[in-house]
Amino acid sequence: MSAEHDKKFFDTFMLVLGILIGIAVVLYFLARNVASNTQEQHVITDPANQTVVAERIAPVAKVAIAGQDNSALAPVQAAAAAPAAELGxxxxxxxxxxxxxxxxxxxxxxxxxxxxxxxxxxxxxxxxxxxxxxxxxxxxxxxxxxxxxxxxxxxxxxxxxxxxxxxxx
Ligand code: HEC
Structure with a gap:
């Protein structure tokens, strides 16, 4: 009686466990599928998007090395603000x-x-x-x-x- 009881419990337990694992696997693939569509390929390869990303991940500082050509590091002169026009x-x-x-x-x-x-x-x-x-x-x-x-x-x-x-x- 007890052994039979145990077997029944074990079967049910395994069934429930199997269903839970099944649900987990389904959720895993569902999540992957949803995530893969948020950044479509044409968004990632869009030049405008790439420029923005490049700006965001650009290094905050550049190092000038003695004895090398550092001209590319010269600070960019901000365009002088246009003088305000004279008004009447x-x-x-x-x-x-x-x-x-x-x-x-x-x-x-x-x-x-x-x-x-x-x-x-x-x-x-x-x-x-x-x-x-x-x-x-x-x-x-x-x-x-x-x-x-x-x-x-x-x-x-x-x-x-x-x-x-x-x-x-
Ligand atoms: C926020 C309010 C305000 C605005 C806006 C304002 N004024 Fe005045 N202005 C005053 C006050 C108040 C006085 C008087 C100060 C006193 O004599 O105690 C004054 C005084 C003056 C005087 C006389 C100064 C003197 O030596 O007696 C001149 C000139 C003048 N304003 C020019 C201007 C011009 C030009 C503008 C616009 C570009 C202007 N104000 C905009 C509040 C203002």
């Missing part, structure tokens, strides 16, 4: 200064307000030019350098000052 005074005023000087926000002298501009114009246009480029902390408030538009050319900012001064005399 009104254009610059509208995009960079009006936010504050249009309505007189935060103590900014309002465009066309003769009383507010009079004493400032009296300081001389040189001073106003300087303050517009470098920024200015006055009694009324803070004028950020270039009105916050440091990307604009100095000349463009000066044009805007001239435009505001001319319109507020």
């Amino acid at each position: 005074g009104e254009e610059v005023f509208n995009m960079a200064c009006m936010a504050c000087h249009g309505a007189g926000v935060a103590g900014a002298p309002k465009f066309g307000d003769k009383a507010a501009w009079g004493p400032r114009i009296a300081k001389g246009i040189e001073t106003l030019h300087k303050h517009s480029i470098e920024g200015f902390q006055g009694a009324a408030g803070f004028m950020p350098p270039k009105g916050g538009r440091v990307d604009l050319a100095d000349k463009s900012i000066l044009n805007a000052v001239d435009f505001m001064v001319a319109g507020s005399k």
Whole structure:
């Protein structure tokens, strides 16, 4: 009875084990099949993809060896940023200064307000030019350098000052 019982248990156990191994093998091949399709051959051989990969795996440093031709290691000169184009005074005023000087926000002298501009114009246009480029902390408030538009050319900012001064005399 006991031996027969053991045999039955053993058979069932082996069957279950066999099924589990079978499932594992099926999963193994399924996984391989799925993984092999994620990087199709034409993606791997795509020149654009290869360039990107080459960039990613490029060595972070190169070593120059004394007595050998190291000219290939010369640092590449980054192309100089194109100088910002000069813009007209009104254009610059509208995009960079009006936010504050249009309505007189935060103590900014309002465009066309003769009383507010009079004493400032009296300081001389040189001073106003300087303050517009470098920024200015006055009694009324803070004028950020270039009105916050440091990307604009100095000349463009000066044009805007001239435009505001001319319109507020
Ligand atoms: C964030 C707000 C703000 C922006 C944007 C701004 N200004 Fe001003 N500006 C001020 C304030 C505030 C003052 C007054 C400072 C004071 O006298 O206390 C001022 C003052 C000035 C003055 C007078 C400086 C002096 O010496 O009296 C000039 C000139 C000027 N701004 C030019 C410009 C120009 C040009 C632009 C645009 C490119 C510009 N501002 C953009 C806030 C601003």
